[in-house]
Each structure stands twice: as C-alpha cells, then as structure tokens.
Amino acid sequence: MAAALLLPLFLSCERKAPAPRTTAGPTTSPKPVKPVFQGQDMLAHWAKRFERRPEGSFDTPMPKLEKKDREQVTDQIYTALSKGRGMQRFAKQARQSLLDNPEKAIPGLAVYLADPENGDDAKAQALALFAGAPHPLLTSLCLQHLDDKSRLIRLECVRRLDEGRTLGNIPRLLRRTREFYEEDPEILAAIYVALARLGNLSGLDNLLAWLGRTDLRPRVGTALIAIVALFGKAYEESDGWGGLAKKARGLLSTWKREGQLPFVDPAPHWTKADRYLLDREFWLFLRHLSGKDLRVVDEARYIGEHAGTAMVPLVRECLRDQRLLQRFHALEILIALGRPGNEAQKEVLPLIGQPLTRSYALNAYGAIHGDGALELLLGVLRSDPALPNRQKDEQIAALAGLSGLESPGAFEFLGKLFAREKDTELKAWTARAWIASARGAHDQARAYLQNLLETKAFHEPTLLEMLREADR
Amino acid sequence: MSQTKGSLSPAMRGGIAVVLLLGVAGLILWLGQGGEPVSNGDGSKGPRKSANTPPVFSDSAQCKACHESAWSQWRASHHAMAYTNPEVRKLSDDFAQKECRSCHLPKPILQTGAGERTLYRQSRPNDGVDCLSCHLDPQGRIAGRHASKKGCQPVANADIISMKLCESCHNQHKTTDQWRASAYPSRGITCNTCHMKEVKKGDEVVKRSHAFAGCHDLDTLRSAAEFRAVRKGDQIEVEVENKGAGHNFPTEERHRAVDIVWRIVAPADAKKGPKELAFERLYRFRQPYRGDPGPNTQLPAEETWKGRIDLPAEALGKLLQIRMIYKLTPFLQDQEGQLLAEREIQL
Numbered sequence: 072m073a074a075a076l077l078l079p080l081f082l083s084c085e086r087k088a089p090a091p092r093t094t095a096g097p098t099t100s101p102k103p104v105k106p107v108f109q110g111q112d113m114l115a116h117w118a119k120r121f122e123r124r125p126e127g128s129f130d131t132p133m134p135k136l137e138k139k140d141r142e143q144v145t146d147q148i149y150t151a152l153s154k155g156r157g158m159q160r161f162a163k164q165a166r167q168s169l170l171d172n173p174e175k176a177i178p179g180l181a182v183y184l185a186d187p188e189n190g191d192d193a194k195a196q197a198l199a200l201f202a203g204a205p206h207p208l209l210t211s212l213c214l215q216h217l218d219d220k221s222r223l224i225r226l227e228c229v230r231r232l233d234e235g236r237t238l239g240n241i242p243r244l245l246r247r248t249r250e251f252y253e254e255d256p257e258i259l260a261a262i263y264v265a266l267a268r269l270g271n272l273s274g275l276d277n278l279l280a281w282l283g284r285t286d287l288r289p290r291v292g293t294a295l296i297a298i299v300a301l302f303g304k305a306y307e308e309s310d311g312w313g314g315l316a317k318k319a320r321g322l323l324s325t326w327k328r329e330g331q332l333p334f335v336d337p338a339p340h341w342t343k344a345d346r347y348l349l350d351r352e353f354w355l356f357l358r359h360l361s362g363k364d365l366r367v368v369d370e371a372r373y374i375g376e377h378a379g380t381a382m383v384p385l386v387r388e389c390l391r392d393q394r395l396l397q398r399f400h401a402l403e404i405l406i407a408l409g410r411p412g413n414e415a416q417k418e419v420l421p422l423i424g425q426p427l428t429r430s431y432a433l434n435a436y437g438a439i440h441g442d443g444a445l446e447l448l449l450g451v452l453r454s455d456p457a458l459p460n461r462q463k464d465e466q467i468a469a470l471a472g473l474s475g476l477e478s479p480g481a482f483e484f485l486g487k488l489f490a491r492e493k494d495t496e497l498k499a500w501t502a503r504a505w506i507a508s509a510r511g512a513h514d515q516a517r518a519y520l521q522n523l524l525e526t527k528a529f530h531e532p533t534l535l536e537m538l539r540e541a542d543r
Numbered sequence: 544m545s546q547t548k549g550s551l552s553p554a555m556r557g558g559i560a561v562v563l564l565l566g567v568a569g570l571i572l573w574l575g576q577g578g579e580p581v582s583n584g585d586g587s588k589g590p591r592k593s594a595n596t597p598p599v600f601s602d603s604a605q606c607k608a609c610h611e612s613a614w615s616q617w618r619a620s621h622h623a624m625a626y627t628n629p630e631v632r633k634l635s636d637d638f639a640q641k642e643c644r645s646c647h648l649p650k651p652i653l654q655t656g657a658g659e660r661t662l663y664r665q666s667r668p669n670d671g672v673d674c675l676s677c678h679l680d681p682q683g684r685i686a687g688r689h690a691s692k693k694g695c696q697p698v699a700n701a702d703i704i705s706m707k708l709c710e711s712c713h714n715q716h717k718t719t720d721q722w723r724a725s726a727y728p729s730r731g732i733t734c735n736t737c738h739m740k741e742v743k744k745g746d747e748v749v750k751r752s753h754a755f756a757g758c759h760d761l762d763t764l765r766s767a768a769e770f771r772a773v774r775k776g777d778q779i780e781v782e783v784e785n786k787g788a789g790h791n792f793p794t795e796e797r798h799r800a801v802d803i804v805w806r807i808v809a810p811a812d813a814k815k816g817p818k819e820l821a822f823e824r825l826y827r828f829r830q831p832y833r834g835d836p837g838p839n840t841q842l843p844a845e846e847t848w849k850g851r852i853d854l855p856a857e858a859l860g861k862l863l864q865i866r867m868i869y870k871l872t873p874f875l876q877d878q879e880g881q882l883l884a885e886r887e888i889q890l
Binding site for chain 1 (some may be wrong): 601640641642650654655659660662664665666667668681715833
C-alpha cells in the first residue's frame with residue numbers, strides 16, 4: 072500500500088527546476104466572496120409600507136352616503152340618462168351636477184352599479200356619463216368592475232381608466248389580458264391602448280397578430296396607430312398596414328429588450344404618489360406568491376412577466392424574503408421577464424448559493440443578462456462530469472440560462488458539448504442553448520452589417536447581399 | 544543519453560514501476576471489496592464504492608435493481624405519467640398553466656418540506672412523480688420507514704408514512720383538508736390505508752403497494768360509494784352514500800364528476816346502449832370551475848345524498864335502469880364514463 076502511495080514519486084524521477092521567483096505582486100486574482108443570503112420578512116415590511124390606502128386603489132372603500140344624498144345622486148343619474156326630447160336640457164344639467172360633485176356622485180354611481188334592478192345597458196351608460204372627468208374614486212370603482220360579466224360595463228370601465236391614466240391601473244389591466252379572462256377583442260384592444268399610455272407595450276404581440284384578421288383589422292389598426300404615435304413613430308398614410316406593422320414591431324423588440332420605452336414629448340409626468348400607488352397595486356398580488364391559492368399566484372406571476380421594468384423593484388424585494396415560495400416565484404418572473412430584469416442581479420446572486428433556489432437562480436441570472444453570467448453558467452457546465460446526476464437540474468438550469476442569455480460567446484463551447492453529450496435530456500437542452508447563442512451571434516452580426524450600411528462605411532451592394540443572406 | 548542529477552536509470556525505473564503497479568492494483572481490489580454495487584440507472588451496476596461512501600441517487604431507475612416490484616407498480620401508475628398524461632396535458636394546455644408543474648413534476652418533497660407546497664424540477668420529465676420525489680431527503684439520502692445499512696442505506700423518516708407527504712400535492716384541490724374534516728383521522732385511517740395497501744407475508748406487513756390506486760382504478764372507485772335504489776310507491780328513492788372514501792366523492796380536480804342517470808325502457812330495449820337510448824341525468828356530483836355557476840356538490844365522507852324519481856303512469860310494465868357513472872371530465876358522454884354501479888327495477 073505504501074508502494075502505491077509512493078508510485079507518483081518514482082514515476083516522475085527527474086527533479087523539476089524550482090519555479091522562478093518574481094518580484095511582481097500576487098499572480099492570482101482574489102477569491103470571489105460567496106454572496107450570503109439573509110432572508111427578511113418582506114411581507115410584514117410591505118404590510119406596514121402599504122398600509123395607507125390612497126384613493127385610486129383597487130381596495131379603496133367608497134365613502135358611504137347618507138340616504139338623502141344617495142337618493143339625490145340616483146335621481147340625477149336617472150335624469151342624466153333620459154332620452155326623451157323634452158328632457159335633454161335637464162339631462163345635461165343633471166350630468167353637470169354629477170361632474171361638479173364627484174365626491175358624492177361616484178359613491179352614488181357605485182350604489183347604482185350594485186343595484187340588480189338596473190340593467191347592464193343603463194349601468195354602462197351611467198359610467199359613460201363620467202367620460203372625460205377622471206377622478207381617483209372613479210378609478211377605484213372601475214378597477215373593481217373590470218371583471219363585470221357585462222361587456223358594455225367592462226368596456227366603459229376600461230375607457231374611464233384610460234382617461235384617468237393612473238400608473239396604479241397597470242397590474243389589474245394586465246391581469247385582464249390573461250388568456251381566458253378578457254376574450255372580447257374590442258375591450259382587449261382598449262386595454263392595450265390604456266396600458267401603452269402608461270408605458271406598457273405587452274399588448275403589441277397580440278395586436279400585431281390580429282392585424283392579419285380582416286374582421287379585426289379596422290379596430291386593431293386604430294389601436295396600433297395610437298400606440299406607435301406615443302413613442303415618436305407617427306403613422307403616415309403611405310405606411311399602410313405593412314408600414315404600421317413594421318413600426319410597431321420595432322417598438323415591440325425594444326420593449327422586450329428593455330422593458331420600457333421613452334415617451335415622446337409631452338411625456339407623462341409620474342409623481343411619487345403615482346409610484347406608490349403602482350407599487351401598492353403590484354403588492355396586492357405579489358403578497359400572495361407564497362400563498363395556497365394557485366390561481367392568485369399564477370395571476371401575480373403573469374402580471375410580473377408582462378409588467379416590464381415597472382415591477383422589478385418589488386420583485387427585487389421579493390427575492391430577499393425569507394419565504395422560499397416568494398423567492399421562487401420572483402425568480403420565475405425574472406426568467407420570463409428576461410433582460411428588463413437586469414437590475415435584480417444583485418439579489419439573484421445569493422440565491423445561486425442556496426440549494427433549493429440554485430437551479431432557478433442560475434436560469435434567472437442568465438435570462439436577465441447578469442454581469443459575468445456567461446462565465447458563471449459555463450462554469451457550471453464545465454464542472455466535473457463525475458458529479459452526481461442529482462445536479463442534473465443545475466446543468467439544465469445553466470443551459471436554460473444560456474438560452475436566455477443568447478451569448479455568441481457560448482457558441483463554441485456549446486457546439487463541443489452537443490457533440491460529446493450522451494445523455495439525451497442534456498443534449499436536447501444543449502441544442503436549445505446552442506440555437507439561442509447562434510441567434511445571439513446572428514443578431515449581433517446583423518446589427519453590425521446594418522450599421523455599416525446606414526453609415527455608408529462599406530460597399531453598399533456587398534452589404535445588401537450579406538443582409539439578404541442573413542435574413543434568409 | 545544524458546541524465547539529470549538525481550535520476551534513476553530506465554531499467555531500474557521500469558522495475559520499480561512494475562512493483563508499484565501491482566501494489567496499486569491490490570489497493571483497488573482492497574477498496575473495492577467493502578462496498579455494495581450501485582445501480583447506474585440503465586440496469587447495470589455502477590462502480591463499487593466503499594462502505595463508507597454514501598450512494599448517490601439521481602434517477603428512479605436506480606431503485607429498480609433492488610425494488611423491482613415496487614418500481615414496476617410505480618412505473619405503471621399515474622404518478623409516473625403525471626407529466627406525460629395526455630389528459631393532464633390537455634387540461635393544462637401542455638403546462639402553459641405553470642401552476643400545474645410543481646405537483647406534476649416535483650422536486651423531492653422532503654427537501655421543500657412535507658406538507659409545504661412543492662417546487663418543480665426541470666429534469667426527468669418522463670418520470671413525473673417518481674421515487675425520489677417522495678424518498679429523497681434534504682441530505683440526498685433515501686428516506687424510508689426503517690433505517691438500514693444495506694443497499695441504498697435508507698434513513699428512517701416519519702414523514703414518509705405521514706399524511707403530510709401526500710398533502711404537498713394533493714391538497715391543492717383540498718383533498719387532505721376533506722379527510723381532516725372527516726372522522727377518518729380519529730380512526731387512524733390515512734391516505735396509505737386505501738391508496739397504498741399493505742402487502743403481507745403471513746401476518747407480517749412486508750411492504751405497501753406503489754400502484755397508488757385511485758380514481759383511475761375501477762375497484763377503488765367502486766369501493767368509494769354505495770349506491771341504492773328502492774321503489775316506494777310511485778317513486779324511486781335513490782341514495783348514494785360515501786362509505787369508502789376518506790374524502791369527498793369525487794375529489795381532486797374540478798373537472799371530475801359523478802353522474803346519476805336513469806331511463807325507463809321496454810324490457811326488449813334493456814340492452815341498448817346510451818347512444819341508442821339516452822339516459823336522463825338525475826344529479827351530478829362535482830365542484831364547478833371558478834366562475835362557473837352552481838354549488839360544490841361533491842359528497843363529503845360518510846354523508847348520504849338522497850334523490851327521487853317520480854314514475855310516470857305509462858312506466859308500468861317497463862324497466863327502470865339507473866346508473867352511477869364516473870367521468871374524468873364532465874363533457875364526456877355517458878358511455879365514455881366509468882360505470883360504477885347499476886340497478887334495474889321492474890315496474
């Protein structure tokens with residue numbers, strides 16, 4: 072046995088020359104400090120932070136009216152809705168009275184909407200009375216009625232919310248865009264425009280898809296024109312549907328990459344109060360991520376994935392929560408969000424060191440293009456193949472992260488890995504990541520060629536042919 | 544040939560190398576004798592490890608080598624196909640509804656916490672809820688009822704036989720809450736009693752079935768409820784008693800339904816199928832989807848539902864057929880459901 076231990080010594084019998092001394096400083100870079108995760112009770116912190124319930128919140132209670140005020144407002148609504156020819160002057164006056172006194176009129180409207188004796192048509196018309204007169208109480212009321220079974224009421228609610236243009240509308244409007252929730256294309260188009268005016272372009276995918284449908288095109292076209300104009304790409308008649316679609320696609324790719332877009336002047340001015348309201352409305356969903364109701368959890372996840380950068384600050388706080396499920400779902404949101412979630416990398420890193428969140432955190436870190444993500448993820452894949460297969464989840468997560476990263480830097484490594492990988496499951500994930508890195512290389516190279524063309528820095532016909540090939 | 548200072552001649556080096564190689568071979572043999580072979584997941588046994596090195600578990604196929612019977616039962620069960628089952632794929636829109644993934648492809652439940660919500664894993668999608676989902680503990684060891692130094696060297700873990708393990712996934716639709724609300728816990732009857740039946744050798748319980756018989760097993764379904772129909776004058780009194788299920792009947796996902804259907808036929812038409820001669824529905828036991836109208840009519844444990852059919856005058860001389868049918872989705876036709884019970888009453 073001693074002989075076996077001494078074997079290496081005897082086999083390498085030539086003395087090695089000692090390493091040359093240098094007077095230079097340390098030759099190895101300092102060991103990176105492993106980030107430590109410390110959980111906090113973010114839910115308790117949030118409960119205090121969002122205690123204040125401002126007007127315009129979903130859960131703002133309507134002020135209770137005294138009986139005589141209630142009756143007066145109800146009468147005014149009935150009068151304002153009158154269609155009789157002789158009643159028009161009174162109808163106009165009644166409407167004006169309502170608009171002049173929103174603190175009483177809107178709670179009265181809430182009572183009117185809750186009354187089962189009133190038909191859906193009448194309720195929708197009652198909401199329409201408040202067109203052009205946004206008010207925080209009206210915002211709250213319309214947020215509460217977004218799920219009404221009557222499409223007329225829902226449509227009027229969306230229109231009033233669009234006019235109100237409050238940041239806090241974003242989460243609940245997004246929720247409505249979830250599959251099987253709002254199925255009426257007209258209402259969805261109105262929601263997408265309302266969201267765009269609040270800086271959220273998650274609806275462009277659907278609008279562009281609908282442009283191909285002749286039955287929807289007239290409505291969708293109007294919505295798209297309104298949206299592109301918000302961001303400096305005014306529609307011209309010469310554009311036609313094709314030109315309009317191209318402008319919208321340009322906006323969409325920027326939105327997907329950055330998660331936000333700069334408005335043209337006049338840009339909307341969001342105050343601190345607006346931001347508080349938005350965060351609070353997000354919180355109303357996010358606080359349930361570790362709860363038992365999976366439907367609510369999934370809604371929160373969906374909203375996060377479509378909110379762009381708007382939700383990232385709260386998602387970052389979720390990543391610090393002591394509850395595993397809060398952190399897990401926050402990572403899921405980031406994975407879907409992609410690069411717009413880049414600011415969250417500081418919070419994601421410590422979760423890579425946690426056994427239960429490691430695989431999701433690896434995936435998320437790549438998806439959000441975290442600093443050094445390429446080296447980190449390749450490092451996981453370069454680890455000793457003899458490591459136990461129970462870390463297969465991590466290898467898959469690293470490959471998924473590389474798919475999100477789309478880095479050309481991974482192309483060569485992934486090609487070699489694909490060639491030698493024998494495990495079918497890992498090979499499939501490697502193939503996916505390899506395709507993504509090729510796509511990244513394609514995009515990068517194409518952008519370079521396009522830039523040369525636009526700056527006339529190289530032979531134009533050659534560049535045009537190169538670009539044609541790249542687009543084939 | 545030049546030699547550097549302090550080196551040995553090639554001949555001497557070769558001789559010493561042979562001796563040392565023989566020593567190394569002996570060392571490997573000596574080390575190899577101490578450990579049990581470990582399955583590699585493809586039926587072959589892996590490299591020998593020492594008795595001091597804990598085995599590593601990454602795939603349920605490793606369990607097959609020693610637990611062939613349990614493994615085969617699991618492989619044919621709905622746990623194994625939890626992530627590939629066409630019904631599940633259809634209902635979840637191929638898992639576009641992401642909330643379904645955590646239970647249909649879970650990480651080891653003992654790692655996320657028995658009784659706590661699960662997290663989903665990304666590997667081995669064809670294995671669904673596999674051996675490791677229940678038996679792998681946070682330290683990567685196999686958890687079992689008893690500890691042992693043999694084979695996979697399991698450690699004893701009380702959670703393995705507790706309700707909490709099932710609860711992580713099966714309370715998403717409140718099944719274990721339903722059990723808790725019943726009298727079964729006080730009688731010591733748990734999920735395992737019915738769904739992982741004991742296998743005995745003589746009087747000794749040697750293991751439990753890993754077939755996890757449930758709503759996809761006709762015998763289990765039939766044992767859940769007793770169905771009675773009795774004529775009383777001009778009426779047929781129908782009763783369904785949840786006698787055998789420790790939870791609601793039906794339970795779990797909202798798409799499951801139990802229908803009580805009936806028809807009156809001429810004796811000559813008694814053999815005609817529902818397609819030829821339709822049944823009429825008397826009652827449906829089901830929890831509706833969110834947003835759908837109607838109450839939850841699932842029948843809680845040990846409760847009885849009573850219904851009634853008023854016999855028309857022209858029914859005299861005919862045959863009343865009444866059936867209890869289980870449907871995996873409420874949209875199935877009667878003939879596509881599972882017939883749980885049938886009664887015929889001559890009028």
